[in-house]
Amino acid sequence: MSEKSIFKRIIDKEIPADIVYEDDLCLAFRDLSPQAPTHVLVIPKKEIKSVATITDQDQALIGHLYLIIRNIARELGLGNGYRVVANCGAEGGQTVDHLHFHLLGGRQLKWPPG
Numbered sequence: 001m002s003e004k005s006i007f008k009r010i011i012d013k014e015i016p017a018d019i020v021y022e023d024d025l026c027l028a029f030r031d032l033s034p035q036a037p038t039h040v041l042v043i044p045k046k047e048i049k050s051v052a053t054i055t056d057q058d059q060a061l062i063g064h065l066y067l068i069i070r071n072i073a074r075e076l077g078l079g080n081g082y083r084v085v086a087n088c089g090a091e092g093g094q095t096v097d098h099l100h101f102h103l104l105g106g107r108q109l110k111w112p113p114g
């Protein structure tokens with residue numbers, strides 16, 4: 001039986017996703033249940049469960065992900081601003097155990113989050 005997370009299955013092209021960017025290190029695709037007009041998930045291809053399990057060796061990878069987030073935000077016209085969110089663990093609201101950054105924009109976002 002497969003132990004793969006849903007995001008690993010998207011990386012491996014076993015299930016479809018609306019991919020907006022891909023390179024050797026990461027993949028970005030639209031969230032199935034968008035919480036804003038633009039809602040993209042940016043994930044490393046490396047299997048990292050959450051922010052809590054990032055290692056020192058992942059420093060450059062995490063920097064790369066943020067540069068890609070910046071580029072995607074520019075390309076999708078989020079010049080008025082956007083939010084980048086990584087939910088971590090049960091109390092953080094994480095539901096998929098593969099590190100992902102939510103890129104949300106296209107409307108006025110409120111603070112604090114629920």
Ligand code: AMP
Pocket residue numbers: 006017029030031032033034041086087093094095096097
């Ligand atoms: P989180 O709750 O922070 O772990 O975020 C997981 C996100 O993944 C949620 O916003 C879901 O809507 C999204 N999601 C789950 N399955 C898929 C999928 N197959 N394709 C795209 N987004 C998904």
